[in-house]
Amino acid sequence: RKEVEQDPGPFNVPEGATVAFNCTYSNSASQSFFWYRQDCRKEPKLLMSVYSSGNEDGRFTAQLNRASQYISLLIRDSKLSDSATYLCVVNKWAGNMLTFGGGTRLMVKP
Amino acid sequence: DVKVTQSSRYLVKRTGEKVFLECVQDMDHENMFWYRQDPGLGLRLIYFSYDVKMKEKGDIPEGYSVSREKKERFSLILESASTNQTSMYLCASSGIAGGPIQQETQYFGPGTRLLVL
Numbered sequence A: 001r002k003e004v005e006q007d008p009g010p011f012n013v014p015e016g017a018t019v020a021f022n023c024t025y026s027n028s029a030s031q032s033f034f035w036y037r038q039d040c041r042k043e044p045k046l047l048m049s050v051y052s053s054g055n056e057d058g059r060f061t062a063q064l065n066r067a068s069q070y071i072s073l074l075i076r077d078s079k080l081s082d083s084a085t086y087l088c089v090v091n092k093w094a095g096n097m098l099t100f101g102g103g104t105r106l107m108v109k110p
Numbered sequence B: 001d002v003k004v005t006q007s008s009r010y011l012v013k014r015t016g017e018k019v020f021l022e023c024v025q026d027m028d029h030e031n032m033f034w035y036r037q038d039p040g041l042g043l044r045l046i047y048f049s050y051d052v053k054m055k056e057k058g059d060i061p062e063g064y065s066v067s068r069e070k071k072e073r074f075s076l077i078l079e080s081a082s083t084n085q086t087s088m089y090l091c092a093s094s095g096i097a098g099g100p101i102q103q104e105t106q107y108f109g110p111g112t113r114l115l116v117l
Helices: none
Strands: A004-006 A011-014 A019-025 A033-038 A044-050 A055-057 A060-065 A070-075 A084-091 A098-100 A104-109 B004-006 B010-013 B019-025 B031-038 B042-049 B064-070 B073-078 B087-094 B112-116
Touching: A004 A084, A011 A019, A019 A084, A019 A104, A033 A060, A033 A070, A044 A055, A044 A060, A070 A084, B004 B087, B010 B019, B019 B031, B019 B087, B019 B112, B031 B064, B031 B073, B042 B064, B042 B073, B073 B087
Parallel strands: A011 A104, B010 B112
Antiparallel strands: A004 A019, A019 A070, A033 A044, A033 A084, A055 A060, A060 A070, A084 A098, A084 A104, B004 B019, B019 B073, B031 B042, B031 B087, B064 B073, B087 B112
């Protein structure tokens, strides 16, 4: 089983739609969780950290369910510019090392 | 803003050549990482370093070595390049400069696309 699993997609949605991605992780000792965004042929960039209480940043909402070991990302009112691959990221037990999921590809169509 | 730079965006080498990939960060970060990214396999950690002259193997260190002589610079070395090392190589850094909550956040360089013929 992969340490961090994501549906690779692609998710094809029209502009304005709401779309949600889930990610599951295997290490119950993980303490830190993130969503990164990666545009085509570019480097990953931090989108948002995921806190236990859930957090929101504009159109983006992240949730953490420790009991079920999954993380979600909700994007409301999708924009064409949201088209990218979204990487679910979880820290390993050993300090500053992170484990990256394979990514979920989102394509927002006009 | 954190800036991580990599010496080359694109590189073409021949099998058996020694290849050096350089990474420099300007945030005084303690931790630096080298990943490779391949379609369907995601990002895989090759080596990381948490201090000058310190290095630790990641998940796929075979065929690679690293060097960290200065805090801001982390080099990845392919001793004898092979075709299966054709990939996108990404360097990242993290550290306490961003504060205790952000210290695990990794900041990536633009990547080096290496083609080994």
